[in-house]
Amino acid sequence: MTSKLLIKDKDIVVPGEDLAQGMDFLPSAGSYRDGDAIVSQLMGMVRVDGKVIKIIPLTGTYIPKRNDTIVGQISDLTYSAWSIKTFSAYQAMMSMKEATSEYIEKGADLTKLYDIGDYIVIKITNVTSQKLIDVTMKGPGLRKLREGRIVKVNSNKVPRIIGKQGSMVGIVKQYTNTQITVGQNGIVWIYGEDAKMENLAEKTIRKIEAEAHTSGLTDKIEAWLKKEVAQ
Amino acid sequence: MSYTKRNDGRKFDEIRPIEAEAGVIKSADGSARFKIGKTVAFATVRGPREMFPRFMKNPKRGVLRVHYQMMPFSGVGDRIRPGPNRRAKEISMVTANAFSEVIDLESYPNSVIDVFIDIPQADAGTRCAGISAAAIALADAGIPMKEMIGSVAVGKVGDKLAVDLDYSEEAYEGGAADIPVAITSRTKKVSLLQMDGDVTREELNELLEKAKVSCAQINDIQKKALKDKYEVKK
Numbered sequence A: 001m002t003s004k005l006l007i008k009d010k011d012i013v014v015p016g017e018d019l020a021q022g023m024d025f026l027p028s029a030g031s032y033r034d035g036d037a038i039v040s041q042l043m044g045m046v047r048v049d050g051k052v053i054k055i056i057p058l059t060g061t062y063i064p065k066r067n068d069t070i071v072g073q074i075s076d077l078t079y080s081a082w083s084i085k086t087f088s089a090y091q092a093m094m095s096m097k098e099a100t101s102e103y104i105e106k107g108a109d110l111t112k113l114y115d116i117g118d119y120i121v122i123k124i125t126n127v128t129s130q131k132l133i134d135v136t137m138k139g140p141g142l143r144k145l146r147e148g149r150i151v152k153v154n155s156n157k158v159p160r161i162i163g164k165q166g167s168m169v170g171i172v173k174q175y176t177n178t179q180i181t182v183g184q185n186g187i188v189w190i191y192g193e194d195a196k197m198e199n200l201a202e203k204t205i206r207k208i209e210a211e212a213h214t215s216g217l218t219d220k221i222e223a224w225l226k227k228e229v230a231q
Numbered sequence B: 001m002s003y004t005k006r007n008d009g010r011k012f013d014e015i016r017p018i019e020a021e022a023g024v025i026k027s028a029d030g031s032a033r034f035k036i037g038k039t040v041a042f043a044t045v046r047g048p049r050e051m052f053p054r055f056m057k058n059p060k061r062g063v064l065r066v067h068y069q070m071m072p073f074s075g076v077g078d079r080i081r082p083g084p085n086r087r088a089k090e091i092s093m094v095t096a097n098a099f100s101e102v103i104d105l106e107s108y109p110n111s112v113i114d115v116f117i118d119i120p121q122a123d124a125g126t127r128c129a130g131i132s133a134a135a136i137a138l139a140d141a142g143i144p145m146k147e148m149i150g151s152v153a154v155g156k157v158g159d160k161l162a163v164d165l166d167y168s169e170e171a172y173e174g175g176a177a178d179i180p181v182a183i184t185s186r187t188k189k190v191s192l193l194q195m196d197g198d199v200t201r202e203e204l205n206e207l208l209e210k211a212k213v214s215c216a217q218i219n220d221i222q223k224k225a226l227k228d229k230y231e232v233k234k
Helices: A155-162 A164-176 A195-210 A217-230 B086-100 B126-140 B201-231
Strands: A018-021 A031-034 A037-040 A044-049 A052-057 A069-077 A081-085 A091-095 A119-127 A133-136 A149-152 A178-182 A187-192 B018-022 B030-036 B039-050 B063-070 B111-121 B149-157 B160-163 B176-184 B190-193
Touching: A031 A052, A069 A187, A091 A119, A119 A187, A149 A195, A155 A164, A155 A178, A155 A195, A164 A178, A164 A195, A164 A217, A178 A195, A187 A195, A195 A217, B018 B126, B018 B201, B030 B126, B039 B126, B063 B086, B063 B126, B086 B111, B086 B126, B086 B149, B086 B190, B111 B126, B126 B149, B126 B176, B126 B201, B149 B201, B160 B201, B176 B201
Parallel strands: A091 A133, B063 B111
Antiparallel strands: A018 A037, A031 A037, A044 A052, A069 A081, A069 A119, A081 A091, A119 A133, A149 A187, A178 A187, B018 B030, B030 B039, B039 B111, B149 B160, B149 B176, B176 B190
């Protein structure tokens, strides 16, 4: 029997749609095999890479993954660890050892380091099958966020906001003269000396999020920013 | 007096006109509006999110929690008392069960997916409209599902077999049977089957075949609603 692709690359599909017929294709993320057919399991965009068919989700909440750098918020304190809100279905735990290389005296007040409500940049070191999340703050760029603002975006749009090797966010930083940290969980931190520029940076992030599907976006955003900054 | 033609002039195997739209509630993770005739259902999905109360957590799989509710003004008669009642709880349970076959909850252990189904306007078939709306909303929320689910009520009005009964038919004086059915889009499995009234075995088989045809029509509308939301942006 000959194998046949039933959709085109970059098509939008809904769950339960047949993507391909025959054994020559392989299901990957977001699709599954049922007998001869490969069927989509997610609302998303199809990518056909040779024989492998996968679905890129266009929607959905953040699922914690190992090695992701995210922005979290301290939600609780225990004797020796911080409990962190990750803006997903699961809480993360950070032990004292992972929080800082400084010496912490026994019985010290942990709120002095990170208090409830503080936003921090953290890296996920492990996610168990039960979705228990271990995080660390030891690493470059991992820190407590003191000033600035927090913007929440769709976590599926984060790769677009960052751009290839950080090109997109680099442009925004450059034109608005702000500091920006984009967490994989869709939490974006923006800080600028000039409040107006901070506003513009937020507006730009929102614009990128809304137009994430269009091609040639980096150039478009750069032209738009140039115009906005000139005003 | 026998029931020879339908009150609204439809054919006996014709469903009421449908409107469907995805992403109507912006603050939700996924949402949908589904209108079939005069029955309107809104479905809102929030999650997967942290399960509260904690003792309801399931470490092996996520939990799908459905909250069905008819709004106080949705009926034609008296005000409907809001909040969960016996009927709403039952419908919530059968809706959750209808989705248990297709939805992949194993990827979300210890979490909960909340589905809120609200009926602002009712003219029979609300649980079916709710299920059809919830399927769109769940796909819109990016929840992995093996396939979609469409749902419709079939039944018998007087001695005629009919599809998608409205309230006047459900309350027909000469006796009516009301059979809500939900059918999956791809493998055509029945994931909800309830019955109120009397039909023979042969009639039930015939009705299920009719339901399959109608559910396929609903699936097409669901698919279009979802693609409209995402493809316009392309």
